[in-house]
Amino acid sequence: MSECTREFFLLNDQLLPVRLFDGRFKPPANYVYEVFRATRGVALFLEDHLGRFFRTADLSGMVIGISDSMLKSGIKKVIGNNGPDDGNLKISLYTDKDGQQLFIYYTPHFYPTSEEFRTGVNTGLLFAERNNPNAKVMDTRLREEADLMKKEQVVYEVLLVDHDGFITEGSRSNVFFIKDNSLITPPAGMVLEGITRKQIIQLAAENEIPLKEEKVHHQNLNNFDGLFISGTSRRVLPVRRVNELEFPVTDPLITKLQQLFEQKVNDYLQKS
Structure with missing residues (x-):
């Protein structure tokens, strides 16, 4: 099962089709991430999730040149281009030979029945x-x-x-x-x-x-x-x-x- 679902994902500031995700997403064994739920096109408790994301980056010793407003803009773009159905979104951040890589995308979810x-x-x-x-x-x-x-x-x-x-x-x-x-x-x-x-x-x-x-x-x-x-x-x-x-x-x-x-x-x- 692919890590990424729906139609589009965001890599840094570029919106890309999901078919390109597996070729671009090459994280190390340990990387910073955050998962939150979107309902009716709204990211639930987003302020709390982004706060934890930045705290995690700080605890991990990672210096990131990303602002709160940049993340919110990226999240809005991903939700807006994939439809308002309920789902989980994920922010993944790591550094490789090409520099810092920020991914925002819908990820498979398994809600209780x-x-x-x-x-x-x-x-x-x-x-x-x-x-x-x-x-x-x-x-x-x-x-x-x-x-x-x-x-x-x-x-x-x-x-x-x-x-x-x-x-x-x-x-x-x-x-x-x-x-x-x-x-x-x-x-x-x-x-x-x-x-x-x-x-x-x-x-x-x-x-x-x-x-x-x-x-x-x-x-x-x-x-x-x-x-x-x-x-x-x-x-x-x-x-x-x-x-x-x-x-x-x-x-x-x-x-x-x-x-x-x-x-x-x-x-x-x-x-x-």
């Missing part, structure tokens, strides 16, 4: 961790290891476990645990701070939902009433099983957060 939102998904535990969890840098080795485990164990997502046995995040998501009508999520320093994670934390504060950032050891999973994963594609997605441990997916807190998040998306679309 309505059934998965209703009945939850199965997950597994992968004992691995990111080298720099706060930076959104593609780690090809870890991505391949996670994707292989998903395929072999037939699970929707894998939760990463660090060398001390604490759950940090999903391979492409953040994780929230539920205990006594309260939320617990791993501390920001341990994870890539997802934009959806940020929105959920804000929603919890606005709606007086107790939330703590605490480490959760994988051996203590059975102490929780439930859990869900969050992300650009997943939004608020209940987890039905972690390895062989089953969890209920009907916790009213999950349903409430799903509704609150959808309302937040609608509010954003109306203001854009």
